Amino acid sequence: MRKVQGLLLASERRAITGLAGLYATRMLGLFMVLPVLALYADELVGSTPLLVGLALGVYGLTQAVLQIPFGVLSDRLGRKPVIAGGLLLFLLGSVVAAQAESIGGVILGRCLQGSGAVAAAIMALLADQTREQVRTAAMATIGLSIGVAFALAMVLGPWLAAAFGLSAVFWFTALLAAAGLVVLWKLVPPAPRRLQHRDVGIHRAQLGTALGRRDLLRLDLSIFALHLILMAIFVAVPFRLVEAGIAPERHGVTYLGVMLLAFAGMVPLVILAEKRRQMKAMCLLAIGAITLSLGGLAGSLGLWALFGWLLLFFIAFNLLEATLPSMLSKLAPAGAKGTAMGVYSTSQFLGAFLGGVLGGFLAQQWGLAAVFVGCALLGLAWLALMVGMAPPRHLVSEVVALDDGHHEDALETLMEKFAEVAGVEEVLVVPEERLAYLKVDRQRLDQDALTRVIEARRSKTDKDRA
Structure with a gap:
């Protein structure tokens, strides 16, 4: 076997840098609306909590439905043209949402944003551009960029909305999409080949295996529940901050503090999970912590109590975001990792969609506390499901x-x-x-x-x- 080469080729470095930046800026644009839409929705005609929740999560529906077709198209038409088409849809959706005066217009814009479902095509292009020896590190770079994008979105979104209004969030997202097109054509080198990659893309012959194994399905349901809960609670979290005396223009600073501390708290737990082979234990601990924090957020809170519960939630959230894909990689059969990850990603997007709808429905029917109580009950069911899972072998x-x-x-x-x-x-x-x-x-x-x-x-x- 050829020895792993630690040094990247110049073309690989360009591809990884460009595609990680492209992926991150796209996710940044999708996430920036999360901490602000519920607060500023009163400016939109026809706004209700249910429709706000739908606007938050509807991108996940179009992402889930279209990511596989976009991946297939990229195999046939070429990676760059398909990615460019997806970015143009994302740009169009951002402009539609920025100009919208009603909640229906924002929902339409978010649908269009999600319809640019090029995640699979980006990963396939990255696989085309990298050797097998460095591909795992390249994929890890993409994963890290998503985490950074989420943290940045929680800070930038509130700052832009407070300074320039809700439409500014979408205009900035449109600017990011335009910049992404430039990066795609100028920085990312042409792909030397266009192949199917079983460690990256979905292979139809492996779908039955990925869907038929209980251990993989448990992980699919886990990422579904995690993103359902995340999307649902952001119908209510911004109002909890206001109730605690934090003005909207200070929300970004609050989220920045929470995110930095949550990252610092998550790192040693990830190391413990990997080095000491305690994946299942850390997973159960994180689900339990999320459930507990949701119960805490359901009550009336002072500033420091709110900060503490949010910190606990995001430590656990970040821990699961890091360990669930690692567990999936360990459990997926040889040659089926790409297919297993495709099903996993689809589950994540569906969870985001249903989470927005569920959070909006609970808030509209029974108030903010009901959002957290409903999600806490889901957390208990999720914990019960994962208790019976066998610890993954560290392969x-x-x-x-x-x-x-x-x-x-x-x-x-x-x-x-x-x-x-x-x-x-x-x-x-x-x-x-x-x-x-x-x-x-x-x-x-x-x-x-x-x-x-x-x-x-x-x-x-x-x-x-x-």
Whole structure:
């Protein structure tokens, strides 16, 4: 096996920087409305709590419905044209929402924003641009950029809305989309190839496996519940801040303090989960903390109590955002990680959509406290579901590039050789991709033996050619 090369090629560095920035600015635009729409919705004709919730979450519906079609289109038409088309839809939706005078106009704008569902196409382009040896690190960079975008959105959204009005949030989002188009064409290099990647994109043959395993479904339901709760409570959280005496123009500073402390509190817990192999325990702890914080937020609160409950919520939220994808990667069968992640992402977007609707409905029918109580009850059900989950085995995915000389008639033997290596738990060899997908236990992996399998096959191929 080729040794992992730590240094990025110049083209890879450009691709990772450009696409991570593109992904992050797009998510920044989607998230900025989250802490402000409920507060400023009175300016919109026809506004009700239910419709505000719908406006918050409706982007998730169009994202969930269209992300797979956009991914398929990118395989056929090219990554960059499809991503550019998605960004133009996002830009159009932002302009529609910025000019809207009614809540219906904002809902339409958010639908259009979500219809630019290019997340799968961006990830596929990143896979096209990077070698197997550095792809995991490249994907991790994208994940980190999303977390930074969310934290920034919680600060920028309230500042823009307080200074220039709600429409400014959407105009700024339109500006981000336009900047994204420039980044796409000027910074991201042309893709040298356009292939399906089982570690990134959805593969239809693997859908049955991804949908039929209870452990993967538990994680899909977890990200569904997490984003449902997040979207639902932001129908009510901004009003809790006002009740605690925090003026709207100070909300950004409040969220900044919460986010910084939440990140600091989350990091040691993630390290504990990974290094001490306590994934399930940390997951249950986080779900319990979210449920507890929701119960606390349901009552009448002073400033410091509110700050404390929000801090607990976001520590737990960030912990789950980091550990759930890691658990999914460990549990997904060899060669099915991309498909499992596609189902997972769809579940996340559906959760965001239903969360907005549920939060708006509860607030309209029974008031702000009902939003937190309803979400706390969901948290209890979620906790009960996850208690029965077996702790995930700490396996990681490896993708091995095979030589062109690996003939199909020898691949079955090659799979057997891989499987005999200590620490290799699962193997899938895909002849048409010239790749082998492995699931390995790094603590047990005999790296030298794995290298010898590849080198022995390469030597035999060279002899056959001679």
